[in-house]
Amino acid sequence: MQAFLQQLINGISLGSIYALVALGYTMVYGVLRLINFAHGDIYMLGAFAGYYASRFLHGRAGNGFLETSAVLLFSMVACALVGMLIERLAYRPVRKASKLTSLIIAIGVSLFLENLGQLVFGADPKFFPQIIPEKMIALGGLALTNQQVIVLVVALLLMAGLSGFIYYTKWGTAMRATSYNLDAAKLMGINTNVVISLTFALGSALAAAGGILVSLNQPGIDPLMGVMTGLKAFVAAVLGGIGNIVGALLGGLILGLAETLVAGYGSSTYRDAIAFLILIAILLFKPEGILGKGQVEKV
Amino acid sequence: MKRGLYILAAVAGLGILQWGMTSLLLEGPIRQGPYYYQILILAGINIILAVSLNLTNGITGQFSIGHAGFFAVGAYAAACVSVYGRPLFVGAFGFSPPWIQDSLVLIAASGAGIIAAALAGLLVGIPSLRLRGDYLAIVTLGFGEIIRVLILNVDFVGGARGFIGIPKLSNFFWVFLAVGAAVITVRNMERSSHGRALLSIREDEIASQAMGIPITRYKVMAFVIGAAFAGLAGSLFGHYTMYLHTNTFTFVKSFEIIIMISIGGLGSLAGSILGAIILTLLPELFRGFSEYRMVIYSLVLILVMIFRPQGLLGRGGLMGRKRKAS
Amino acid sequence: MPLLQVDQVTRRFGGITAVKGVSFSVEPGQLFGLIGPNGAGKTTLFNLVTGIYAPNEGSILLEGRSIGGLKTHRIAALGIARTFQNIRLFGGLSVLDNVKVACHMRQKVSLLGAVTRSAAFREAEAETESVCRKLLALFQLERFADEEARNLPYGHQRRLEIARALATRPKLLLLDEPAAGMNPQESQELMQLIRRLRDEFSLAVLLVEHNMKVVMGVCERIHVVDYGQSIAEGTPEQIRHDAKVIHAYLGAE
Numbered sequence: 001m002q003a004f005l006q007q008l009i010n011g012i013s014l015g016s017i018y019a020l021v022a023l024g025y026t027m028v029y030g031v032l033r034l035i036n037f038a039h040g041d042i043y044m045l046g047a048f049a050g051y052y053a054s055r056f057l058h059g060r061a062g063n064g065f066l067e068t069s070a071v072l073l074f075s076m077v078a079c080a081l082v083g084m085l086i087e088r089l090a091y092r093p094v095r096k097a098s099k100l101t102s103l104i105i106a107i108g109v110s111l112f113l114e115n116l117g118q119l120v121f122g123a124d125p126k127f128f129p130q131i132i133p134e135k136m137i138a139l140g141g142l143a144l145t146n147q148q149v150i151v152l153v154v155a156l157l158l159m160a161g162l163s164g165f166i167y168y169t170k171w172g173t174a175m176r177a178t179s180y181n182l183d184a185a186k187l188m189g190i191n192t193n194v195v196i197s198l199t200f201a202l203g204s205a206l207a208a209a210g211g212i213l214v215s216l217n218q219p220g221i222d223p224l225m226g227v228m229t230g231l232k233a234f235v236a237a238v239l240g241g242i243g244n245i246v247g248a249l250l251g252g253l254i255l256g257l258a259e260t261l262v263a264g265y266g267s268s269t270y271r272d273a274i275a276f277l278i279l280i281a282i283l284l285f286k287p288e289g290i291l292g293k294g295q296v297e298k299v
Numbered sequence: 300m301k302r303g304l305y306i307l308a309a310v311a312g313l314g315i316l317q318w319g320m321t322s323l324l325l326e327g328p329i330r331q332g333p334y335y336y337q338i339l340i341l342a343g344i345n346i347i348l349a350v351s352l353n354l355t356n357g358i359t360g361q362f363s364i365g366h367a368g369f370f371a372v373g374a375y376a377a378a379c380v381s382v383y384g385r386p387l388f389v390g391a392f393g394f395s396p397p398w399i400q401d402s403l404v405l406i407a408a409s410g411a412g413i414i415a416a417a418l419a420g421l422l423v424g425i426p427s428l429r430l431r432g433d434y435l436a437i438v439t440l441g442f443g444e445i446i447r448v449l450i451l452n453v454d455f456v457g458g459a460r461g462f463i464g465i466p467k468l469s470n471f472f473w474v475f476l477a478v479g480a481a482v483i484t485v486r487n488m489e490r491s492s493h494g495r496a497l498l499s500i501r502e503d504e505i506a507s508q509a510m511g512i513p514i515t516r517y518k519v520m521a522f523v524i525g526a527a528f529a530g531l532a533g534s535l536f537g538h539y540t541m542y543l544h545t546n547t548f549t550f551v552k553s554f555e556i557i558i559m560i561s562i563g564g565l566g567s568l569a570g571s572i573l574g575a576i577i578l579t580l581l582p583e584l585f586r587g588f589s590e591y592r593m594v595i596y597s598l599v600l601i602l603v604m605i606f607r608p609q610g611l612l613g614r615g616g617l618m619g620r621k622r623k624a625s
Numbered sequence: 626m627p628l629l630q631v632d633q634v635t636r637r638f639g640g641i642t643a644v645k646g647v648s649f650s651v652e653p654g655q656l657f658g659l660i661g662p663n664g665a666g667k668t669t670l671f672n673l674v675t676g677i678y679a680p681n682e683g684s685i686l687l688e689g690r691s692i693g694g695l696k697t698h699r700i701a702a703l704g705i706a707r708t709f710q711n712i713r714l715f716g717g718l719s720v721l722d723n724v725k726v727a728c729h730m731r732q733k734v735s736l737l738g739a740v741t742r743s744a745a746f747r748e749a750e751a752e753t754e755s756v757c758r759k760l761l762a763l764f765q766l767e768r769f770a771d772e773e774a775r776n777l778p779y780g781h782q783r784r785l786e787i788a789r790a791l792a793t794r795p796k797l798l799l800l801d802e803p804a805a806g807m808n809p810q811e812s813q814e815l816m817q818l819i820r821r822l823r824d825e826f827s828l829a830v831l832l833v834e835h836n837m838k839v840v841m842g843v844c845e846r847i848h849v850v851d852y853g854q855s856i857a858e859g860t861p862e863q864i865r866h867d868a869k870v871i872h873a874y875l876g877a878e
Contacts, residue, residue: 035433093605099432100362101608104561105601107554112597119594231440238437273448276441283438284426302742484740491739491746492729492753495718499726502715509675509709511701511730511793520736 007264008257013148013217015256016155020210021233022240022248023162024083024203030179030243031192031199033099037106038086039207040230041113042079046208047128047221048121049075054129072154072212076205083204084197092193110230117223128219147216158209159249162202166245175199179243228272232259235279241292250290254278309479317472336471338583340539343474344532345575347481349559350568351528354485356557357566358494359521360501361428362436364553365443366529368423369416371548372446373530374537375456377412378465381405381538385466405468409477409534416530417523419446424522428515443553451545461544468538477535481528486568488524497521501566558600564610573612626689628653628829629674629705629797634683634693636666636673643669646683647855649848651797651829656819658844658861659833662873666853667833668710671799674831675707676700687797702730706795708786710802710833716775720766720785723774724757727792757792764788780811784818791822797829798822804836812836816843841865849873 021043028036053074057067090109094101135146166172178185178195186192214229215221236255240247255275263271282289320339324332352366381404388404427438456462488494499507500514508514537543555578563574585592603610627650636644644666651657659667672678674685679694686692692700706727715723732753738746761767764784769777774785783803790798800819804812816839819830834840840847841861849857849864851873857864864870 029433033433035437090601090605094608097608100356100565101604103362103433103436104557105604107557108597108600108604110597111554112594112601115593115597119591231444234437235441238434270448270452273445276445276448279441280438280445283430283434283441287430287434487740487742488736491750492725492732492734493736493739495722495726496729498718498722499715502717503713505677505697506709506713506715507726508697509701509707509713510727510789511698512726513696513698 003264007260009144009148010264011257011260012253013151013256014260015236015253016151017210017214017229017252018233018236018256019249019252020155020158020206020213021229022237022252023159023245024207025234025237026240026242026244026248027175027179027199027203029237031175031182031196032091032095032102034091034102035106035234036091036203037103037230038109038113039203040226040228040233041110041117042083042204042226043207043211043229043233044117044221044223044226045082045113046075046079046204046211047215047225048117048126048211048223049078049208050212050215051126051128051221058129068150072209075208075212079204079208080201083200087197087200092196114223114227121223123223125220125222128215128221130219145217150216151213154209154213158206162206163245165202171195171198232272232275235275238289239278239282241289244289244291247289247291310476313472313475313479316475317470320471338579339471340469340474342576342579343471343478344536344539345556345559345579346478346572347528347532347535348556349563349571349575350481350485351525351532352556353560353566353568353571354488354497354528355521355525357560357564357571358485358489358501359497359518361518361522362432363439363522363525364436364550364557365423365439365441365446366525366556367548367550367552368439368443368446369419369526369529370533370536370552371450371545372419372526373412373416373533374543374548375450375462375533376415376530377408377534378462378537378543379456380408380411381466381468382462382464384408401466401468404466405473405534405538408468408538409531412530412534413527414530416533417527419530420523420526421519424519424526428518428522440550440553443548443550447545447548450548457543461542462537463542465537465541465543467541469535470539474535474539477531481531482568482572484524484528489568493517558596560610562600562603562610564612567610567612570610570612574610627651627686628655628688629831630684630686630689631670631674632684632686634670634673634680634685636669636678637681643853644673644680644850645853647850647853648683649855649858651831653796653829654823654827655829656823656843656845657829657831658840658847659831659850660835660837660840660847660864661850661856663835664852665850667850668801669853670850671707671801671831671833674700675705675799698730701793701795704794704796705799706790706793706797707799708783708790708801708803710805712779712782712786714774714782714786714789716773718774719771720774720777721754721757721761721770723785724760724789724792725753727789728753728757731794760788760792779806783807787818787822791826795828797831799831799833801833802835803832804834804839807836809838812839815839819843 021039024039025036028034050071053071054067057070086109090105091102094105137144137146137149166175174185174190174195175198177188177190178192182192232255233252236251237248239254240249240251255278258278259271259274262274320336323329324336348366348370355361355363385404388400423439423442427435430438450456451459496512496517499510499512500517504514559574559578560571562577563570581596582592629651631650632648633646634644635642635646647670659670661667669678673680676695676697676699684691684693687703687705692703715726732749734746734749758767758770761770766781766785766788769781774782777785787803804815807815820843822828823830832840832844844861847859847861847864848855849870856869856873857867
């Protein structure tokens with residue numbers, strides 16, 4: 001029972017990371033109907049931005065908490081900018097073109113970021129310095145590391161923040177309007193270019209946060225770390241219903257739990273496969289995802 | 300009768316080329332001969348992969364990103380036949396000269412590769428092809444990865460260590476015979492009623508159905524034929540490299556094939572061939588700067604797609620001329 | 626027996642009932658009109674007849690045979706062809722190829738035959754070529770044969786869509802707002818074209834149209850729907866004076 005609860009916590013922790021990255025996929029798909037293949041690599045860039053930031057800050061800021069916050073903030077802002085830049089340079093020029101072209105460009109951007117990363121950062125893993133020393137917290141018989149708690153808390157705060165923004169602010173409403181009908185939104189006076197840039201910025205910032213949070217638990221980072229995680233986060237987004245914010249959250253958690261339980265109780269070689277199995281199952285039986293609505297093409 | 304003579308002449312011509320390649324490049328005076336020979340073989344295999352993917356993606360307009368999976372299925376199935384089945388052949392045809400034995404083994408193995416890949420194509424295609432564009436892309440990506448993971452976990456094809464001991468049975472002759480078959484099949488298909496049916500699916504599925512085209516059946520057909528040729532390419536590949544590892548068949552390979560057909564021009568047969576050749580040669584040209592290679596690749600892909608999305612030979616041709624389907 | 630019989634057909638989309646209990650029938654060779662205000666369910670009825678949607682209730686019979694819920698391509702093979710409200714041509718294909726696609730289901734050549742370029746294949750291709758060129762000539766489109774369909778002017782595109790539909794050799798031709806965007810001269814030509822089609826190709830035409838001149842001028846019988854339900858049916862003369870129809874349209878012409 002104890003072990004099971006432990007796995008549960010691990011699963012939720014992993015699921016939160018997936019959810020953070022999945023949100024970026026789902027938001028961009030919502031406004032542009034584009035699968036941003038490069039999104040997983042933003043997550044990777046976030047981890048690296050944090051790495052270099054923490055090396056720079058190490059020991060200079062007062063305590064670990066302040067340092068972590070600074071690193072997180074820096075990384076999120078940096079990736080938000082990168083995300084907006086990518087949208088502006090690579091996706092905007094072909095927004096009116098066929099979806100296939102955009103998809104191929106997204107693949108190209110992804111490959112570009114991964115290989116550039118290998119070139120600039122070097123292919124071998126770097127190790128995140130331990131800003132916050134590991135401490136065990138006992139909670140009703142369970143042993144949690146403070147890192148796991150931080151991951152959960154930060155992820156929750158960020159997701160709550162995002163939801164608040166999307167549902168209660170003017171720009172958030174503009175984002176939702178654009179996701180329903182881009183042309184109508186334009187006609188309503190919404191500057192859709194700004195909305196789309198904002199979407200990319202937010203999604204990238206969250207992915208960056210995911211990259212930092214994951215490095216707390218697994219300090220080894222490398223330029224290809226975004227590949228698998230990106231793919232799985234995408235599966236999570238589809239599972240929950242792509243384009244649906246709550247869906248991304250739900251999908252992330254389910255995937256994180258499924259993966260942890262399969263790896264823990266089943267075989268760890270199939271760990272990666274579970275994501276794809278879920279993907280195929282959902283696409284064959286309910287392609288619009290758990291919370292998605294089927295889209296009927298008007299003839 | 301006349302056509303039969305043409306075919307015979309073509310095959311004989313290939314045979315002569317094969318002999319020429321061997322003497323000149325493999326056993327001959329040219330210093331880097333074997334290296335050039337290898338590039339030719341790999342180019343040929345890439346051409347088959349590109350041309351077959353173009354049938355599904357370019358001509359029928361279905362976005363499949365799992366082609367490497369069928370490449371893998373074909374490679375491994377064929378390797379199984381020749382590695383585990385070889386004793387049977389030696390037993391049955393032991394009296395004939397080695398080159399006949401080898402040819403028979405390769406043909407049998409390739410046959411197995413083709414059938415296995417086609418079956419995989421059927422299994423993947425039937426449920427997936429009902430899905431809309433983006434979803435189809437993701438499902439095929441997923442299936443490609445699942446196939447790879449499954450193969451990785453099968454021990455008698457080597458598992459994580461890889462499949463060793465595959466006899467070197469393919470050569471210039473067989474590879475380019477297959478290239479010829481692939482190119483002619485796709486070309487003749489395209490310029491026929493069936494080809495027009497596929498193109499109409501790409502242009503407008505609903506109108507296509509309204510004109511009597513059973514679209515799902517055709518999508519699956521294009522998919523299966525594409526998979527079958529990928530399987531053939533896989534067999535020829537395995538019997539050249541003599542070693543198979545699942546790392547060769549990841550989605551990166553699928554992406555590479557997509558890049559080949561995109562740069563050449565989606566839907567264009569000549570474009571796929573050109574794209575395959577370019578993508579085979581480029582890494583070799585960049586041998587010296589191998590770290591920058593992939594960075595430049597991907598940049599080139601992005602730029603081509605932004606400024607010339609129809610690719611080099613896409614609709615509009617090199618000179619902007621219009622292309623007729625038939 | 627009637628060529629097409631639509632019997633108490635109902636179709637819902639989520640909470641909305643687009644079509645409710647509609648019944649009408651079209652006789653062979655008849656020019657039949659389906660009219661009603663926007664959103665009345667006319668296109669939905671078209672889509673039901675052509676198999677894009679299946680009826681939730683009721684039946685649709687073609688020459689006595691039930692076709693409700695059949696797949697679209699099956700229904701096309703049974704002899705129902707259509708054009709679309711927002712033209713759906715195969716834009717990237719040539720004008721000639723657009724029509725050739727519609728010949729496909731009649732041309733029975735195997736894939737193997739196509740790949741090996743057998744004699745049967747070449748014969749079938751030659752026949753298709755000549756049939757399609759003749760069809761294009763009928764619509765004065767033969768000089769555009771090799772032009773990309775999307776490059777054609779609007780009026781020509783509409784004609785091409787009709788030519789393409791005819792290539793399937795239908796018994797019933799569904800025209801979805803063929804006069805949309807046409808000036809009075811073009812509408813006049815369209816009316817003549819529709820009558821010619823019926824006479825030369827011995828088919829029935831089911832027409833959805835807002836242009837009342839065309840409807841009244843061409844149709845022999847008219848069925849009126851509003852909010853998904855039938856409100857009147859009769860000859861143009863009867864419909865013109867029907868109180869319910871006038872009310873639904875508020876006298877629009």
